Amino acid sequence: MNSAMTDGRKADSERRRQRVTKAIKTAAESNLPISVAGIARQAGVDRTFLYRHRDLLALIHAAELEPARQNPAAPSPVSLASLQTDLANAHARNTRLLARVQQLERRLSELMGEQAWRESGLGAPADIEELQRRNTSLEQRNVELSSDLEDREAELDAARAANRELTRSLNHRG
Numbered sequence: 001m002n003s004a005m006t007d008g009r010k011a012d013s014e015r016r017r018q019r020v021t022k023a024i025k026t027a028a029e030s031n032l033p034i035s036v037a038g039i040a041r042q043a044g045v046d047r048t049f050l051y052r053h054r055d056l057l058a059l060i061h062a063a064e065l066e067p068a069r070q071n072p073a074a075p076s077p078v079s080l081a082s083l084q085t086d087l088a089n090a091h092a093r094n095t096r097l098l099a100r101v102q103q104l105e106r107r108l109s110e111l112m113g114e115q116a117w118r119e120s121g122l123g124a125p126a127d128i129e130e131l132q133r134r135n136t137s138l139e140q141r142n143v144e145l146s147s148d149l150e151d152r153e154a155e156l157d158a159a160r161a162a163n164r165e166l167t168r169s170l171n172h173r174g
Contacts, residue, residue, distance in 0.1 A: 019043040020056050024063050034063045 023042035027034050039060050040047045050057050064080050 016043065016045050016049060017053065017056060020045060020050065020053075021059070024059055028063050028066065034060060036060055 020039060020043040023039045024034070026032075027039065027042065032038070036047055036050055036057070040050055050060065066079065
């Protein structure tokens with residue numbers, strides 16, 4: 001009885017293997033997407049069956065990587081490897097673009113910051129030399145005016161003293 005059960009299991013396993021092989025072939029000929037779950041569903045077997053039979057799993061993975069057969073009505077053949085390559089290239093390009101965007105954002109921030117600083121009046125003026133010349137000129141003018149003020153104060157003091165003298169002399173006459 002043990003031998004009959006073993007023979008029955010082997011025959012069942014062989015029928016399943018044939019269904020899986022036929023499902024892979026049909027999917028490849030029909031340009032249908034090939035995956036472990038899809039082939040298991042088409043063949044009417046459990047995915048664990050495919051994982052227990054590594055040779056069938058290898059056939060499925062090989063069929064996934066093969067480009068679709070040329071069919072004029074079908075879209076252009078695309079393999080999993082070419083899609084993965086395209087994805088890797090897109091990721092690399094996105095990384096480069098992200099770095100460039102960050103660089104441009106930093107530069108824009110610097111420029112906008114400098115402009116805001118200048119417009120606020122808190123930043124260094126654009127023409128420092130002109131301001132220094134103007135400052136020197138004003139300091140010179142201040143010295144000149146101070147000297148004139150001292151001269152006029154001296155003249156005023158002299159005029160007051162003369163005025164007092166005249167007032168005293170008029171008061172003693174009278």
